[in-house]
Amino acid sequence: xxxxxxxxxxxxxxxxxxxxxxxxxxxxxxxxxxxxxxxxxxxxxxxxxxxxxxxxxxxxxxxxxxxxxxxxxxxxxxxxxxxxxxxxxxxxxxxxxxxxxxxxxxxxxxxxxxxxxxxxxxxxxxxxxxxxxxxxxxxxxxxxxxxxxxxxxxxxxxxxxxxxxxxxxxxxxxxxxxxxxxxxxxxxxxxxxxxxxxxxxxxxxxxxxxxxxxxxxxxxxxxxxxxxxxxxxxxxxxxxxxxxxxxxxxxxxxxxxxxxxx
Numbered sequence: 001x002x003x004x005x006x007x008x009x010x011x012x013x014x015x016x017x018x019x020x021x022x023x024x025x026x027x028x029x030x031x032x033x034x035x036x037x038x039x040x041x042x043x044x045x046x047x048x049x050x051x052x053x054x055x056x057x058x059x060x061x062x063x064x065x066x067x068x069x070x071x072x073x074x075x076x077x078x079x080x081x082x083x084x085x086x087x088x089x090x091x092x093x094x095x096x097x098x099x100x101x102x103x104x105x106x107x108x109x110x111x112x113x114x115x116x117x118x119x120x121x122x123x124x125x126x127x128x129x130x131x132x133x134x135x136x137x138x139x140x141x142x143x144x145x146x147x148x149x150x151x152x153x154x155x156x157x158x159x160x161x162x163x164x165x166x167x168x169x170x171x172x173x174x175x176x177x178x179x180x181x182x183x184x185x186x187x188x189x190x191x192x193x194x195x196x197x198x199x200x201x202x203x204x205x206x207x208x209x210x211x212x213x214x215x216x217x218x219x220x221x222x223x224x225x226x227x228x229x230x231x232x233x234x235x236x237x238x239x240x241x242x243x244x245x246x247x248x249x250x251x252x253x254x255x256x257x258x259x260x261x262x
Contacts, residue, residue: 042247046236049190049249053262056185056196057251063181064255067157067174068139070099075161075172083109083161083169088116103154104175107161110168119175141256144178144198144206146214153178153207153214182207188262193244199228201257217241224248228259 074080079091092105096118104119142156158173186209188196198207203220205213219225222241228250240246250261 042236045247046249049247049262052188052190052196053249053251053260056188056262057253057260060181060185060198060260061254064141064253067101067176068141068159070095071157071159071172071174072139074174075159080107080161080172081163081169083107083115085116089118092116092118101177101180102174103152103177106173106175107170108173109170115170143200143257144214146211153182178207185260190262193242193246194262196260196262198253199225199259199261201229201259203229206258224261228261 074092074095077091079087082088088107092107096102096105105116106114106119107116108114139157139159144153144155146153154175154177156173156175158171160171161169163169182198185198186196186207188194190196195209197205197209199219200206203218203222203225204215205217205219206215208214219241223235223238224240227235227238227248236247236249237245238248240248248261250259252259
């Protein structure tokens with residue numbers, strides 16, 4: 001009877017040994033497959049993020065270039081060079097109605113006198129960059145600002161008005177609404193936690209799907225900020241400003257200090 005028990009125990013041990021031998025390579029293969037699948041998913045997701053970031057940044061850059069071109073054409077017109085308010089007013093009002101992105105224009109003479117102003121608020125421009133840069137022959141683009149009254153984001157583009165003899169006749173500044181372009185850029189399908197936003201060089205939100213964050217919060221203390229502005233190679237996986245681990249990438253918008261983050 002004891003021999004039978006020993007035989008049964010031996011058989012059980014042998015079976016367990018064969019089962020263990022069979023499970024080891026299976027476990028190795030399973031682990032390898034899971035890691036390979038994880039790497040593949042991360043690679044695919046990262047590739048999608050890179051493509052989205054490229055497309056959104058290119059769209060934003062093209063839109064800004066179009067606004068700069070608009071203003072240069074307006075500033076180069078004979079109507080603006082005349083500095084005649086009676087001619088300028090209907091012309092700029094037509095531009096506002098036609099393009100639907102301009103929420104006001106301010107035209108000043110070389111001494112800072114206001115020729116025309118259709119902005120809701122008269123800016124204190126004499127110390128502003130948008131005034132001083134154009135008067136020094138430079139086109140200027142400002143940071144984005146948020147107007148809580150209109151629940152809309154704006155930035156200013158300004159350029160000098162040069163007459164046919166090459167003399168500065170003044171400057172024109174346009175107030176540009178970003179609502180249309182940012183609504184397109186911020187609209188992304190990247191899962192439940194996916195988002196796209198715009199920050200300046202200080203990490204302050206210039207555009208976000210949650211308007212209350214704009215110009216009131218920044219990502220300067222987060223890994224998101226370090227990942228964007230670090231001189232080291234960017235990491236694909238990091239802890240973002242919400243404290244969650246994400247896959248992410250960013251692009252600088254050429255001609256600005258803005259960075260698009262996806």
